[in-house]
Amino acid sequence: MRVDHSLTVGQTLTVARHSHALSVDLATGAARLGPADRSVWSGTLYPSLWAVLPDGSRALLPVRGTSVSDGGRVALSLGPAGSGEAVWAETDDGLDLATLSLDLAEGVRIVDLWFGASPLTDDQRVAAPADLPFWPDWRAGGVCVPSGRPAPAASFFRSWDLGQATVPLGAFGPAVGSPYAAAFPRPLYAAAFGDDRGWLLAGAGSVPDAALTLEARSANFGLRWSYREDLWGAVSGPRSWVNPLRLTWGDTAWDAYDRYFASFAGDAPDRERSPHAALSVWNTWGDFRSGTHDLPAAAKAAADLECAALVLDDQWESMVSSGVPHTGRFPNFAADLDASRSAGLAVGFWQSVGWIDDPGAVGLTDDDLLRGADGRPRRANWAQDPRDPAQHWCLDPSSPRTRAFLAERTEALVREHRPAVLKLDFGYGLPGPDVAVPADPRLRGERLSQELHRIVAEAARRADPDVAILVYGLHPLHLALADVVALDDMGDHGAAHEGAGHRHWSVWAALAGTGGVTVNGSSGYDWAQDDEVLLDTAVLGAPGAVLPLLSSNPSPAARQLARRRALNRWHRRTRTWRPLWLSSSVGSLTAEPDVRSWGRLENGVLTALCLRDGAAPPELAYTGRWALIAQDDADLRSGMGRAAAVSVAAGTLRLPCPRPPAAVARWAEGRAAAADPVWHDGVLELTATDDDLDSGLEGWTVDHA
Template sequence: MRHAMIIDHHGYRFQLDEGSGAARLSPLADDAPVWQGTLYPALHVQDAAGARRTLHASGTPDGAAVRLDFGGEATGSLTLRETDFGLELADLELDLRGLALVDILLGASSLTDEQRTRVSDPDFPEWPDFRSGAVCVPSARPAPPASILRRWDLGQATVPLGLFGPALGSPYGAAFPRPVYAAAFGDDRGWLLAGAGEVPDAALTLEMRGTSGALRWRYREDLWAPPAGPRRWPSFARVSWGRTAVAAFDSYFRSFERGRPDASSAAAASAWNSWGDFRRGDFDVPAAVAAAVGLEAEGYVLDDGWESSESSGLPRTDRFPDLVATAESVRAAGLEVGFWQSVGWIVDLEEAGLGPDDLIPGVDGTPRTANWGMDPRDAAHWALDPSSPRTRAFLEQRMRRIIREYRPAVIKLDFGYGLPGPDTGAPRDPAYRGDRLGDSLYRILADAARDEDPGVMIQLYGIHPLHAQIADLVALDDMGDHGDHAEAEGHRHWSVWAALLGAHGVVVNGSSGYFWDQDGEVVLDTAVLGSPGAVLPLFDERQRPTARQLARRRAINRWHRTTSRWDPLWLDSELGRIDVQPRVVSWGRVERGGVLAALCLRAESAGRLDDPAVASLAHSGDWALVSLDGAGVFDGPTAVIPITSGVLELPRGVEAVERWADGAATPVEPDFVEGRLVLRATEADLDAGLEGWVLK
């Protein structure tokens, strides 16, 4: 490469030709690239006559910057900044000279005339050029869960990386783990990730065409008026790399600062969510609260179904004739109360005091509607436009009223992602366009809630640090996305991606599925993730929970970590290969000072854990261990939760052991064999309601 930028980092060599933007990543020990492509932005534009074309950049180094020339039709500049995580494409400036910006592409280079005749998509005139053996987008496919796909598995596909989801082509996957704002490319020798450096002012997607990919910032300024003034992006994109796709995402995520104080321990309170019963039409809150108290939950969240109409912020009086009294009764029972809110939808405009000018318009000015699946034949909601001062005032006032009247401890914000994409509608103010639409809606409501009550906690879904910085608590969504048969497996898959939030000062909530018989896997992983949350039905006659199932939920509600900063110890977990999806197996939670504060042991790991942190223990069956004071599971007070029958041998001493069952503790004599503490859980013990032991 002529005028090459070379970065040797984490066992890999990254090279970029400053003239063409062509780049490659290869292991230091192997010159064959794991990824190659173009990292200068290509501009898909439309001229005043309506003709479209793609402009490719050539670069000329100019001090710390690179001057970009797009064939004389547009110019710009870009700073290539080497960082601890890899490379930042900073201070991108463009002079479009009156051209309408349809897309910016990262990963596109020009084709020859002969190659262009073979392009199968005339609306996408230049073929992507990110080349690798596989591509990784967290939970690109929800059922069965898949994050790593071979380069030919997606075909001609658009995969949303932000909040738009089905509006731009992905299968419905609810919220988690979007937004990710990035995709990784590589093979079993290493991975390169390319992602946004700021919340995109466009809809960010991965475009797979054949066996090649590109990142696409979708502006559609051929439809929508561009912003006034010069075009500048302080941190347009970031590039990181690592041995695995998970490591590349972790490095990328760590390049973002928290931006607000770390979540307090109160955000880690164990919570029961009403959705498991509300979704079946059961609104008996007093009975549910009594059951949640019996399971030692610390909070109860009223989910979708409490409002007169979705997003009104007013109670449905036939279900809750006195919602203030209902909230008081939850608190009187010893639980904090929470409320669900949709951020981007409205049903009853008159009730909200809104009109057409407060909604997302189409090109013809007519307001657009949306639903979670973006199916035009399904019932839909009006989509709120934060460009409107009345919309912003409505959102703020609605939230302030909820905080004042019901005094919730938690606000769960949802559905900032079921909104029209830029091909069909866009906010009138360009500052709210693209993935900034959902981001702005979340921030308006979170800011209003905290202004009214600085102690209220905000819960979101999604794993990108720029999104998580809005929240105190990030939850895995319910496991229904994975299908009734695969909730447990889906939770093991999602736990890998959720664990990357541990370094970002936000509490991670393990959530649950809808089926009690798969909940053991969820409890195991929640012990490491930290905060227990459940949407399990309490009164479904088809699946009454057993004593064993209730015991393990009671145990994790009582014993869980309340800290907000930690790192995963993966042990024998699978972090993804081209032919194997990421999933946790046995793994742990490492907190400040290298303390192993929680541990998940699965039966399939017995005899094969060789990490020094756990090599001296032995086990059969499934077990969760949670430090009760932060000294570590082998040193200080520790809770041990058996999930299945088996034997656990721990290299530690104890002064006392308590055996817990049915919410009560009984002192028992410790059993030592060859200097190791031995705990045994039988099928009969578990069926009788054994919750676990506390080691002191």
């Protein structure tokens, strides 16, 4: 609902939700969130423009409210630079800036739009470490950006930890001068601010037409929408934004993100998700990255592990984005794919959504590429390193030829090679607005990557409505394009931190559990750390891997292969769930997110458990480490239905079982044998020894009476 139209400028709008109240001065935009004693967060919520004026000078143009009319419409003023209107809307979980419109004076060009910036006085400028007339003004005990630092992962930062920093919230990482940002969990389009008393999340309610970053300046923060119209020219006519700012809050940062993501439920697609979404996926990158390109051997190894799909990763094409196989590496490509399918595997393909190596070879010209202000096309790579020889030209979706190329390439690939999965990548490897932008202003900023993904996804579904689109990134508007969201490979965390990184990322991946997409657990490159990954994957959903199958040194042990085979066979195929945290931490300013023992709830039914530190629901007990996965819709706590148990360390699992089980099977090397476990007093005991695990024990299936 919109704000009470009886309010006037000079009065305060107050929205009370979830034990906290947000108050906003409708004249100045000054706001605070918190309990009555002191603020959890404070700052300015009306935007300010860092702009170039008609005379060529730069100035900060703060927005101020001047009056409130029917429907809660707040008239705005930017002084002689323009006027506008804002509409605030209360929601179930917070407050939206539902619409913002600005009618700027002729010749005013937006460099950046800020939420959370205000002018400095002359006296304050003397103490500022930069020659700017303004400074961010959001203040809180700290900030939370999921995996704001990737290696090792960190998501929580005290107010002074980031210093003078730019943190990407969307698809632009190194492109905007910030440290490398992995494909997961971005785009987020949001950041949270608070402390142990509560957290406010501030994010976009629609995909921004600017590059969205969190700006940290000493102990102050703000959200910057970078336009750089000083380079590209101003858009003619009045400017308007739909839902440019969405505010939610909660006791923890995870709660605030959860409510923010849930607020996009009405934007979910009305199409059916792909029937291939929950396939267990083996990506060939673990071998391709080391120069091993033996498809028949990879297919055999993946099939032996009961994997459902083999995805051919980067390096399968003649060049990036050709959609044509590299015949030097794969001289028998079609036959190899047929052999993979004969082995029971579906196939899939990696695709870059924004790069092309030889535009002329596919009929594209400079006009079809992202170009700088000098008109020259720009190249990029994942690191935005100009000295890296691996450079790619960048596609501009403004061009009809570019759009046709992407659509035709994708449709031809899907029709000819019949993939079950398309893995879309490197929408984050594009230059930012300081360097190049699409010719069409409507496709600039975060919309650039979004549009490239959309073109490819829609073309693939035209060719085959059942093809599964796999993406990275957590924002619901991004996931609306997808059937599967995958955690990126754990190599982003550094070789020594793959297992810990997966535990950290699993906390944030759980936010996708209500989004209608399958969560793919991914992997690292180190088989020795794969146990940690698999324990969490049992809760997340579908297994995925980039582990080397053919080039691993040393080769994976029998117990490591057995556990991968078990998860490929027994994982959950459902999409919608909520986490049960048990002993896990969702993170705070004193402890990073870390899943320990935790579970998967589907409509309140416990369908999967990761048991690693002694914590468990009261109906179960164990020693060692276990994954427990329901094979039907019965609750694992009920002692009913069918369940699979996978041991990751020697120990005993005690399950509720009111009557002697109807059947128990012990699995090893892909085969089941009847087992006679211990049952007494309504408890079933399963025991795994180190000898069992070393000899390839995969686990048990239990059919309750």
